[in-house]
Amino acid sequence: MAQAPAHAFVPTLKTFNTASGKAGKYWSLKELAKQYPNVAKLPVSIRIVLESVLRNCDGQKVTAEHVEQLANWAPNAERTEEVPFVVTRVVLQDFTGVPLLADLAAMRSVAQSLGKSPKTIEPLVPVDLVVDHSVMVDYYGTPKALDLNMKLEFQRNNERYQFMKWGMQAFDTFGVVPPGFGIVHQVNLEYFARGVYKSPTDQSDPPVYYPDSLVGTDSHTTMINGIGVVGWGVGGIEAEAAMLGQPVYMLTPDVVGFELSGKLREGVTATDLVLYVTAILRGEKVVGKFVEFFGPGAASIAVPDRATIGNMAPEYGATMGFFPVDEMTVAYFKGTGRTDAEVERFEAYYKAQGLFGMPAPGELEYTKVVKLDLGTVSPSLAGPKRPQDRIDLGHLATKFSELYSKPNEANGFNQPADTLKLRHPLPAAKGELTIGNGDVLIAAITSCTNTSNPSVMLAAGLLAKKAVEAGLTVKPHVKTSLAPGSRIVTEYLEKAGLLPYLEKLGFYLAGYGCTTCIGNAGDLTPEINEAITRNNLIGAAVLSGNRNFEARIHPNLKANFLASPPLVVAFAIAGNVMVDLMTEPVGKGKKGQDVYLGDIWPTPKEIDDNLRFAMNAKAFRQNYEQIKANPGKLWSSIKGTQGQVYDWPESTYIAEPPFFEGFKMKPHASDAGFTGARIMALFGDSITTDHISPAGSIKESSPAGIWLKAHGVSKADFNSYGSRRGNHDVMMRGTFANVRIKNLMIPAGPDGSREEGGLTLFQPGNEKMFIYDAAMKYIAQGVPTVIFGGEEYGTGSSRDWAAKGTQLLGIKAVVARSFERIHRANLVGMGVLPLQFRGADSWEGLGLTGDEKIDVVIGGELKPQMDVKIVVHRPDGTHQEVTVRLRIDTPIEVDYYRHGGILPFVLRQLLAA
Numbered sequence: 001m002a003q004a005p006a007h008a009f010v011p012t013l014k015t016f017n018t019a020s021g022k023a024g025k026y027w028s029l030k031e032l033a034k035q036y037p038n039v040a041k042l043p044v045s046i047r048i049v050l051e052s053v054l055r056n057c058d059g060q061k062v063t064a065e066h067v068e069q070l071a072n073w074a075p076n077a078e079r080t081e082e083v084p085f086v087v088t089r090v091v092l093q094d095f096t097g098v099p100l101l102a103d104l105a106a107m108r109s110v111a112q113s114l115g116k117s118p119k120t121i122e123p124l125v126p127v128d129l130v131v132d133h134s135v136m137v138d139y140y141g142t143p144k145a146l147d148l149n150m151k152l153e154f155q156r157n158n159e160r161y162q163f164m165k166w167g168m169q170a171f172d173t174f175g176v177v178p179p180g181f182g183i184v185h186q187v188n189l190e191y192f193a194r195g196v197y198k199s200p201t202d203q204s205d206p207p208v209y210y211p212d213s214l215v216g217t218d219s220h221t222t223m224i225n226g227i228g229v230v231g232w233g234v235g236g237i238e239a240e241a242a243m244l245g246q247p248v249y250m251l252t253p254d255v256v257g258f259e260l261s262g263k264l265r266e267g268v269t270a271t272d273l274v275l276y277v278t279a280i281l282r283g284e285k286v287v288g289k290f291v292e293f294f295g296p297g298a299a300s301i302a303v304p305d306r307a308t309i310g311n312m313a314p315e316y317g318a319t320m321g322f323f324p325v326d327e328m329t330v331a332y333f334k335g336t337g338r339t340d341a342e343v344e345r346f347e348a349y350y351k352a353q354g355l356f357g358m359p360a361p362g363e364l365e366y367t368k369v370v371k372l373d374l375g376t377v378s379p380s381l382a383g384p385k386r387p388q389d390r391i392d393l394g395h396l397a398t399k400f401s402e403l404y405s406k407p408n409e410a411n412g413f414n415q416p417a418d419t420l421k422l423r424h425p426l427p428a429a430k431g432e433l434t435i436g437n438g439d440v441l442i443a444a445i446t447s448c449t450n451t452s453n454p455s456v457m458l459a460a461g462l463l464a465k466k467a468v469e470a471g472l473t474v475k476p477h478v479k480t481s482l483a484p485g486s487r488i489v490t491e492y493l494e495k496a497g498l499l500p501y502l503e504k505l506g507f508y509l510a511g512y513g514c515t516t517c518i519g520n521a522g523d524l525t526p527e528i529n530e531a532i533t534r535n536n537l538i539g540a541a542v543l544s545g546n547r548n549f550e551a552r553i554h555p556n557l558k559a560n561f562l563a564s565p566p567l568v569v570a571f572a573i574a575g576n577v578m579v580d581l582m583t584e585p586v587g588k589g590k591k592g593q594d595v596y597l598g599d600i601w602p603t604p605k606e607i608d609d610n611l612r613f614a615m616n617a618k619a620f621r622q623n624y625e626q627i628k629a630n631p632g633k634l635w636s637s638i639k640g641t642q643g644q645v646y647d648w649p650e651s652t653y654i655a656e657p658p659f660f661e662g663f664k665m666k667p668h669a670s671d672a673g674f675t676g677a678r679i680m681a682l683f684g685d686s687i688t689t690d691h692i693s694p695a696g697s698i699k700e701s702s703p704a705g706i707w708l709k710a711h712g713v714s715k716a717d718f719n720s721y722g723s724r725r726g727n728h729d730v731m732m733r734g735t736f737a738n739v740r741i742k743n744l745m746i747p748a749g750p751d752g753s754r755e756e757g758g759l760t761l762f763q764p765g766n767e768k769m770f771i772y773d774a775a776m777k778y779i780a781q782g783v784p785t786v787i788f789g790g791e792e793y794g795t796g797s798s799r800d801w802a803a804k805g806t807q808l809l810g811i812k813a814v815v816a817r818s819f820e821r822i823h824r825a826n827l828v829g830m831g832v833l834p835l836q837f838r839g840a841d842s843w844e845g846l847g848l849t850g851d852e853k854i855d856v857v858i859g860g861e862l863k864p865q866m867d868v869k870i871v872v873h874r875p876d877g878t879h880q881e882v883t884v885r886l887r888i889d890t891p892i893e894v895d896y897y898r899h900g901g902i903l904p905f906v907l908r909q910l911l912a913a
């Protein structure tokens with residue numbers, strides 16, 4: 001590889017001083033603005049990305065042209081250029097973190113087998129994994145709920161936790177926050193984010209500092225945008241690349257400015273505001289764009305409220321929901337226990353860069369400006385099926401009643417209107433207890449979205465106190481749970497004397513983790529489940545989470561409403577979503593009197609008076625010290641293997657991934673293409689990553705189900721593909737195994753219908769079999785395979801196993817009419833060629849049926865976006881040629897592909913260093 005040229009922007013390296021006179025170096029955007037005056041008007045979020053591009057400009061991964069392109073960002077330009085963004089750190093949750101750790105462990109095994117030090121393999125940026133996705137609310141409404149739920153969690157996840165423990169001791173830059181501490185995004189906000197950073201290898205004096213930025217393997221990573229950190233959720237392959245020092249590539253984004261003015265009215269919460277923002281931005285179509293908040297309203301709202309708004313960026317579709325750093329951010333850092341030196345450096349750095357302070361209207365240029373007067377926000381919920389469907393609290397009862405009998409296409413439940421108010425006795429209660437439509441069956445104070453926000457959590461506690469004092473109780477059919485995203489929450493609720501009141505209403509601590517928010521609400525009682533199915537009831541959940549798609553919260557609950565924590569408590573008391581809390585009583589008090597929401601709703605002063613318990617720097621420090629000092633008995637009793645290299649004990653959850661089998665330091669040249677490939681599948685448009693690599697349940701008769709049974713796993717313990725992402729044997733068998741995928745190679749039935757499921761016709765001979773089984777036969781015969789697709793191949797959520805599985809099935813190329821951006825990059829990242837039809841060309845146009853042989857001819861040296869020839873050989877001896885475009889888009893991607901993918905590329909770099 002050519003020697004790296006000198007940094008093209010050396011004069012922009014400057015010095016800043018903190019208030020106490022400590023110096024630091026930084027890559028100055030103000031200096032860069034002397035060359036590119038446009039920089040001064042750029043949105044703050046773009047300038048933070050620009051700083052990374054400037055700092056990392058090495059002439060190879062990041063070039064001077066990249067700096068110039070982003071410095072010249074124009075609000076409404078056509079977006080064709082990609083930005084290479086090197087992030088400061090990476091965060092992971094346990095579902096997505098385990099496969100990443102498995103890849104790192106496999107790289108260490110390779111290093112050892114080549115006689116190198118396994119320590120060569122080490123994430124180059126800090127990586128933090130929080131175990132938050134695995135706790136379920138099996139127990140609730142008892143003081144023992146937390147203990148019992150955690151015991152079950154440890155039983156279910158023992159093998160995964162052993163593996164994480166090995167990772168903790170093996171990697172210096174890989175930290176694990178054990179179960180029972182909190183939720184990744186809340187811990188990120190309260191603890192991981194340290195302001196500005198310096199490279200661990202920077203020995204210069206003074207060192208070079210730079211802003212925090214990150215990617216996380218969870219979509220709500222955007223919560224960190226609330227404290228001015230640029231970051232978002234990505235798939236595993238991108239996170240691995242980022243971990244190993246590679247840039248995250250993104251198309252230069254549009255930035256929608258969101259101007260906030262006015263003040264929230266009394267009684268209106270941050271949750272109400274975020275539901276407004278979500279509904280507005282959904283209408284603005286901000287998918288793939290940055291949203292940046294500014295204006296006096298943005299400056300006035302508290303930092304936890306900003307984080308709540310950042311959290312829901314995936315719900316409004318944006319890449320980020322970003323708030324610039326200002327005095328409030330600095331105060332939040334102080335109040336949450338960051339050290340004086342960190343806070344001082346943070347403030348000085350942002351001021352030196354000209355990035356400090358909430359921009360005023362007109363100060364910066366945005367692609368578009370959206371406005372909201374905070375004074376117009378009113379108490380709200382969202383649902384019953386989508387987070388963007390906001391409903392005024394006063395309209396909920398009528399909305400539910402309307403939707404009850406509306407058709408499904410109109411978002412309704414399609415039920416006979418005359419059954420709406422019927423009530424049905426619960427058998428176990430001998431007729432005393434009844435259940436009906438709209439009954440709140442789950443009331444969950446859950447999710448980092450809101451539990452990170454002391455004002456709404458204190459409001460829930462204060463409302464509970466007033467309710468208990470008034471003599472109100474929760475309806476017996478409600479499953480109540482309190483599952484905050486950090487221990488700080490229970491600590492301040494306790495100090496404020498409010499926890500006992502929540503407990504009196506059944507909101508006992510059920511866990512510190514995602515619980516109901518991720519669908520881990522646990523089951524309802526058998527009588528309630530039976531009553532729902534027998535009577536076809538539309539039961540409700542009210543939760544302080546951010547997603548409410550059907551069947552996410554509980555398979556039997558069709559109406560799921562997102563609401564603030566105090567409203568969750570209020571609806572648990574009211575017991576039914578058809579109680580209009582604006583006009584009807586929440587319940588009856590001690591003396592049989594009507595108690596209204598206004599009687600128990602906390603005043604702003606009451607909330608403010610209690611906020612001092614929540615912003616206690618010492619408490620934050622002491623709490624997070626426990627991660628190392630006292631991680632808990634259950635975690636301490638997990639026996640992880642020791643050593644720098646993992647010994648891969650027998651497990652159906654964790655296995656050594658085969659991505660480096662036969663690894664050699666020299667990549668074998670793959671510029672020549674391949675010949676004689678067989679077609680594995682012919683797909684239509686919009687094949688999603690979930691079609692390619694499903695996350696849900698595993699069918700007994702599927703290749704993965706058969707494999708699990710053969711390995712002694714009973715059907716009841718299959719768990720999901722999602723939880724088994726650490727085992728390639730399950731995941732490669734699950735590739736293209738979605739029960740709804742249609743391979744159009746298989747001829748249509750007499751009625752024109754298409755067979756669904758992961759099947760193909762093995763060639764020659766047209767024998768129908770599972771794609772996995774055919775893939776293994778082709779691999780055994782040394783026959784390459786290809787996939788043909790239509791428009792938007794790989795659309796849907798970013799899922800690395802969609803590309804990993806494709807590679808492991810021996811598929812050498814995917815030829816489609818267009819690709820979803822991330823999946824295309826992931827295919828290259830796994831060494832699979834994405835090839836794109838030109839113009840109106842398609843596999844249908846070529847008349848492919850699936851029994852042809854395919855040559856992919858790359859004429860000469862591999863270059864981004866070059867033309868590639870496909871030769872189709874038909875069984876009758878004729879052949880046809882078509883030219884397609886190579887969708888390897890950048891020079892670094894050419895390197896990735898030549899090395900067989902990003903992981904071997906990085907591994908060779910690390911081992912050669």
Ligand code: SF4
Pocket residue numbers: 132183184185218220446447448449513514515517518545546
């Ligand atoms: S609580 Fe919900 S939003 Fe937060 S990390 Fe867990 S699943 Fe994601």
